Amino acid sequence: MTALFRAAHAGPGAAVVLLAVMLAVAGDLSPARAALLALAVAAGQLSVGWSNDLVDAARDREVGRPDKPIASGGVDERTVRVACALAVLAVVPLSLACGWLAGSVHLLCVASAWAYNLGIKATAWSWAPYALSFGGLVVFVSLAGRPAELPPWWMPVAAALLGIGAHLLNVLPDLADDERTGVHGLPHRLGPRRLPVVATAVLVAGSVVVVAGSGVGRTPGLVAGSVVAALAAVALAGRGRTPFVSAIAIALVDVLLLVTAQ
Numbered sequence: 305m306t307a308l309f310r311a312a313h314a315g316p317g318a319a320v321v322l323l324a325v326m327l328a329v330a331g332d333l334s335p336a337r338a339a340l341l342a343l344a345v346a347a348g349q350l351s352v353g354w355s356n357d358l359v360d361a362a363r364d365r366e367v368g369r370p371d372k373p374i375a376s377g378g379v380d381e382r383t384v385r386v387a388c389a390l391a392v393l394a395v396v397p398l399s400l401a402c403g404w405l406a407g408s409v410h411l412l413c414v415a416s417a418w419a420y421n422l423g424i425k426a427t428a429w430s431w432a433p434y435a436l437s438f439g440g441l442v443v444f445v446s447l448a449g450r451p452a453e454l455p456p457w458w459m460p461v462a463a464a465l466l467g468i469g470a471h472l473l474n475v476l477p478d479l480a481d482d483e484r485t486g487v488h489g490l491p492h493r494l495g496p497r498r499l500p501v502v503a504t505a506v507l508v509a510g511s512v513v514v515v516a517g518s519g520v521g522r523t524p525g526l527v528a529g530s531v532v533a534a535l536a537a538v539a540l541a542g543r544g545r546t547p548f549v550s551a552i553a554i555a556l557v558d559v560l561l562l563v564t565a566q
Contacts, residue, residue, distance in 0.1 A: 307378035308383060308384065312349070312387075313349075317350065317353050327562075352414060357374050402444070413441055420433035430490045438470070439461065441463060442455050442463045446459075465507070465513060466558045466559065469554075472503035473551055475492070476496070479492060500540075504536050504550070514562055
């Protein structure tokens with residue numbers, strides 16, 4: 305069972321569910337509504353994670369990825385296929401139970417993530433599904449409220465930038481293995497030297513959008529801006545894993561800004 309959930313990319317998936325719940329709480333959704341929304345997002349994330357490992361199974365075996373349960377023999381493909389199919393069957397009614405418009409937006413987000421798994425990841429447009437899915441997640445949460453309403457413009461824009469930054473950072477440790485198996489998405493085209501710089505710039509832009517769009521007070525804005533600027537300086541000047549860790553910290557600041565500024 306542990307291997308099955310590792311094949312679903314449980315860590316990143318749980319982070320997306322947590323972000324959705326935080327947005328729901330900040331948006332004053334009822335506990336029951338927030339729970340339903342969390343189940344829908346969880347089902348979607350499970351389907352995306354399992355489909356990712358299923359699609360990549362042959363490549364993961366080729367490069368000998370011990371951290372991939374299917375490739376390492378920790379779980380067989382049939383089990384993952386059944387689990388993925390069940391997740392797909394669950395995400396449709398769970399999403400639509402949040403409202404037909406909200407549910408349609410969430411299903412579009414899930415479809416976008418599947419499109420990434422099925423081939424867009426190997427193109428220069430690899431960033432687009434992340435932008436659409438993260439930006440759409442904010443719209444989904446807002447439309448799931450009662451009354452259903454669209455979020456202010458800056459929220460999906462900031463979330464889309466956060467998604468792009470997450471994509472760039474997520475691929476960074478796997479650049480060499482991906483190159484060996486013919487995956488040439490945007491991060492691979494940028495290369496290991498430019499990638500941390502671009503990821504940092506995108507995440508800083510997300511912070512700027514939240515601060516400018518939300519109209520937070522001068523003091524909170526200055527504090528957030530100072531923290532992000534300091535982390536960006538460390539990311540750009542650091543060596544080894546320092547840029548990666550600093551960019552992750554900026555992403556966390558962006559999440560907090562996005563939630564608290566709602």
